[in-house]
Amino acid sequence: MKAVLLLSLALCGGAAQAADIVLKDDTGATLRLPAPARRIVSLAPHVTENLFAAGAGGQVVGTVDYSDYPEAAKKIARVGGYSRLDLEAVAALRPDLIIAWESGNAPGHVAKLRSLGIPVFISQPNRIEDVAEQLEKFGQLAGTSAVANGAAARFRARLAEIRKQYSGQPRVPTFYQIWKQPLMSVGRQQIISDVISLCGGSNVFGQVEQMAPKVSEEAVLAANPEAIIASGMGDSRPEWLDDWKRWKQITAVARDNLFFVPPELIQRHTPRILEGAARLCEHLETARHRRPAR
Structure with a gap:
């Protein structure tokens, strides 16, 4: 009986460990989440749009000015602009994940949010192909990979069509x-x-x-x-x-x-x-x- 109990505990521990989400963001920093994020704050309009495209729009509890696509994004609570954040408003939303924009958000703001113990993923897609990868990563972070991977596949297929048409x-x-x-x-x-x-x-x-x-x-x-x-x-x-x-x-x-x-x-x-x-x-x-x- 004791052996069975120990085995059960070991299996439970292994399952919990397997549930961890570990990803590198666009700066190369490693982010670890114990479970998919349920309360996400987006600090850039493109991040908000990509979260919706990845099937995670319903988990976004806060965002910044000009996050206006899709239509549902307009109803999300605002925490200022991407370059002038209201850090207290961000913290008040009790996010379990913040997704920031490297070239848009002030490094000091990002550092302050991290100091509060909030996980921060940095987004900086500089190439067209990076958009598909962002969708996949956002799907992993939010537990919506089925939707996100489909969106990424459609994006890559359309990109390939355009490249074929105009290459040469x-x-x-x-x-x-x-x-x-x-x-x-x-x-x-x-x-x-x-x-x-x-x-x-x-x-x-x-x-x-x-x-x-x-x-x-x-x-x-x-x-x-x-x-x-x-x-x-x-x-x-x-x-x-x-x-x-x-x-x-x-x-x-x-x-x-x-x-x-x-x-x-x-x-x-x-x-x-x-x-x-x-x-x-x-x-x-x-x-x-x-x-x-x-």
Whole structure:
């Protein structure tokens, strides 16, 4: 009887140990959870969207401003903005997991939350392929892998279709403009630069290490992009995109290759980035068709 009891206890202990969730986040830090998270606070809009896509939207109890997709995300309690968190509001939600954004959240805020004993997973998907991996990891963290793995598989399949369609196309030198004042673009490590490459473009500021470097008009003129693509802040084409028309010597202006992609489709590291990629690819294909006949 004693041997049976000891065996039972050993099996229970082994089961508990097996239930532990152990994952490395995007900084390489190891996170351990004793069980799937049931109360998650998301500290970035893309994290919130990916949690819903991974089937864990119902477990998100707090998030930040601009977490507006899907519709259900708008009803979640706010804990400030991603760069100006209300740490007391975060703690008051009693989360068993916080998912933060490395390049968006202040390191001091993340350190403070960790000091409270709250597990923190850091997200930083810099390549398109990373989105699928994020979905899978979020599914593991939340215990929703069945949904998350399906979403990741669909993402990879669609990505493969786009890559097949545009691989081998002639390169299009591209300037991606995030904002006008200050004039900002995307550097090598930004996911939008990866989208440009997927579409057969070459980011004219792709050698810059900064995520969102400030650039000058003179630098854009010197780069002479064949296409200029802007995002802005909303669903409408920003008026300042047409400000480039005064520079007739830029190839993109001369050929009317001034294009717009809605920011929510391309500036968030979520499954919807493939919608943005498809639009950007179509714009670069238009630019190819506008090349003079040889």
